[in-house]
Amino acid sequence: MKKKILICFGTRPEAIKMCSLVHELKYDDTFEVEVCVTAQHREMLDQVLTFFEIIPDYDLDIMKKNQSLNKLSGRIFKKMDVVLNSSKPDLVLVHGDTTTSSICAWSSFNNNIKVGHVEAGLRTYDKTSPFPEELNRQITGRITDYHFAPTVISKNNLLSEGINDNNIIITGNTVIDSLFWTVNKLGNNFTNDKINALKTKIDLSKKIILVTAHRRENFGEGFINICNSILSIAKNKNVEIVFPVHLNPKVQKPVKDLLSNSKNIHLVEPLDYPSFVWVMKNSYLIISDSGGVQEEAPSLGKPVLVMRETTERPEAVTAGTVKLVGTNFDKITENTYELLTDNNVYDKMSKSHNPYGNGNANKSIIQFLKKRL
Numbered sequence: 078m079k080k081k082i083l084i085c086f087g088t089r090p091e092a093i094k095m096c097s098l099v100h101e102l103k104y105d106d107t108f109e110v111e112v113c114v115t116a117q118h119r120e121m122l123d124q125v126l127t128f129f130e131i132i133p134d135y136d137l138d139i140m141k142k143n144q145s146l147n148k149l150s151g152r153i154f155k156k157m158d159v160v161l162n163s164s165k166p167d168l169v170l171v172h173g174d175t176t177t178s179s180i181c182a183w184s185s186f187n188n189n190i191k192v193g194h195v196e197a198g199l200r201t202y203d204k205t206s207p208f209p210e211e212l213n214r215q216i217t218g219r220i221t222d223y224h225f226a227p228t229v230i231s232k233n234n235l236l237s238e239g240i241n242d243n244n245i246i247i248t249g250n251t252v253i254d255s256l257f258w259t260v261n262k263l264g265n266n267f268t269n270d271k272i273n274a275l276k277t278k279i280d281l282s283k284k285i286i287l288v289t290a291h292r293r294e295n296f297g298e299g300f301i302n303i304c305n306s307i308l309s310i311a312k313n314k315n316v317e318i319v320f321p322v323h324l325n326p327k328v329q330k331p332v333k334d335l336l337s338n339s340k341n342i343h344l345v346e347p348l349d350y351p352s353f354v355w356v357m358k359n360s361y362l363i364i365s366d367s368g369g370v371q372e373e374a375p376s377l378g379k380p381v382l383v384m385r386e387t388t389e390r391p392e393a394v395t396a397g398t399v400k401l402v403g404t405n406f407d408k409i410t411e412n413t414y415e416l417l418t419d420n421n422v423y424d425k426m427s428k429s430h431n432p433y434g435n436g437n438a439n440k441s442i443i444q445f446l447k448k449r450l
Contacts, residue, residue, distance in 0.1 A: 079109040080450040083166035087115030087139075087153075087177030090369050092122050093350055094196065095172050096129035097255040101439040107447055113160050115139050115153055115177045120324075124349035128259075135160045146209060150180050157184035167450060168193055171217060172251075174210035174368075174389075182220045192217075195251060195442065197224035198231030199389035206387045207368070208294050214389070223449060225442050227372075227433055228392045248441040249434020252372050257436045259354045260377075271352040275319070278343050283317045284361035284417060286310065290332075290384060291323040292366040299404035300328065303384055304335035306409035307364075311339045313417065318342045319356055362416050362423075364409065371399050372433040380426035382412050392432035397425060 082102060086095045092114075102110045113135040116122055126133065137160070139152040153176070161169075161184060169185040171178040172195045182192045194217055204212045218224070224240060226232040227250040235245050279285060290303055311318055322332050322344050336342050348356065354373075357363065363374050366384040374381045375398035386403045393399040402408040416423050 079107065080168065080446075081109045081111070081164070081166045082168050082170060082446070083111050083113055083160075083164050084170045085113045085115070085157075085177065085181040086172055086175075087117030087122065087137075088175050089118045089121035089125055089350075090367075091172045091175055091177065092125035092129075093255050093369065094250070094252045095170075096125060096131055097258050098170075098195065098251050098439045098442065099131055100129070101254075101443060105443055107443075111135070111164055111166070113137070113157075113164070113181075115156075115181070117149065117175060117177045121347055121349075128350055129255075135164070146176060149176055153177065153180040154184055157181055158188070161185065161188045161190060166190060168223075168446070170195060172196055174199070174207075174214035174217070176209065176213060179213040179216045179220075182217045186220045191222040192220055193223040193225065193442075193446070194218065194221040195225045196227055197221060197245075198226040198228075198233075198235040200231075200234045201387040201389045203387055206294055207292060207385070207389070210368075211389065223445065225438075225445070227438070230392055246441060246445045248445075249436075249438040250372050251438040251442075252369055253376055253431070253434045253436045254439045256354065256373050256376055259351055260358070263351060263355060263358070267351060269349070269351060271348055272355050275345070275352065275356065278345075279317050279319060279359075281359060283315055283341075285356070285359055286316055286318045286413070287356050287360040287363045287365070288318060288320040289323075289363075289365040289367050289370060290320075291325065291328055292385065295366055295384065295404055296327045299384075300331045301335070302404045302406050303409070304331050306406050306413075307336060307342065308339060309406075309410050310413050311342050313414075314341065316341060316361075316417065319345065319360075321345050321348045321353070321356075323347060362413070364413065372431075374398070375429065375431035375433070378427045380416055380423060382409065382416075384409065396432045397429040398431060400426070 111134040114133045115137045119140045137156040170193045224245045362380045364382045371393045381399040
């Protein structure tokens with residue numbers, strides 16, 4: 078009899094990292110697979126689902142404008158009871174550090190259903206950074222039965238917290254599986270309206286700098302510093318800056334107020350996943366406060382300057398593929414200038430080993446589940 082797995086996610090980053098796993102599990106006759114999305118990110122989530130050709134079995138559609146984290150959590154709790162009673166899975170798989178992952182895991186525990194945590198064990202041990210993701214991840218870790226840790230460091234974090242070694246496996250990160258899946262599709266002449274529009278806007282003969290920023294802890298002064306840094310970098314006429322602007326008003330206002338009038342800064346709407354990968358592939362370097370970019374970019378040979386004070390992905394810092402610069406104006410501008418002008422520094426970052434795996438994370442997860450379920 079097939080074991081039933083319910084895969085739950087709700088945000089764009091979760092979807093990117095879980096959709097390739099959905100496909101791998103569905104290809105395997107051992108399992109019956111259902112997908113539940115909370116739609117914590119509605120529009121951006123739908124773009125990923127369309128690209129990966131996945132139709133959810135359950136869509137909670139819980140997003141409301143200006144919704145507090147408590148209201149978001151309450152709505153997920155309420156709707157997950159209905160889903161779990163209907164699906165009756167043997168295992169629920171969640172991902173990472175979102176409100177969706179922690180509340181879906183907790184809902185499953187309350188219904189006496191086992192939980193598997195993909196991308197388990199990442200830690201900063203500062204509950205305010207990233208907020209609320211760090212505590213979401215720790216809570217999910219306490220609930221989880223099977224921990225799919227991407228690296229040795231993440232496994233050691235779990236062991237230090239008293240998690241049984243038999244319930245942990247190092248898999249690499251599923252984002253690399255999804256990245257390679259997407260790069261292969263782009264290589265087979267996939268395109269869309271956003272990629273075509275980017276080709277007309279960007280001068281690809283120049284050094285492309287991709288910027289992404291959305292972290293709550295950077296709202297306010299942090300974002301003003303970020304914008305002023307980007308404005309200073311744009312004075313170099315040999316660069317083109319592409320900045321997909323997050324939909325949050327606390328991001329939109331400072332970015333548009335400060336960066337709208339520079340010809341070589343392209344403020345664009347949030348990009349769908351294939352368009353984002355296309356820009357990454359064509360970038361010279363990336364400046365970001367994202368977690369996933371720290372994992373993806375090294376596989377494409379792109380250095381990353383991380384606009385955060387801490388990272389739950391220290392492996393990339395140790396490997397030399399990323400560098401923490403916070404939201405400090407001088408650190409952002411000086412490190413960017415160094416990468417633009419010093420080939421030795423650039424080569425060292427761009428050619429360092431990616432610590433997050435080689436695209437076999439999904440297979441490792443499935444092999445583990447076959448043994449344990």
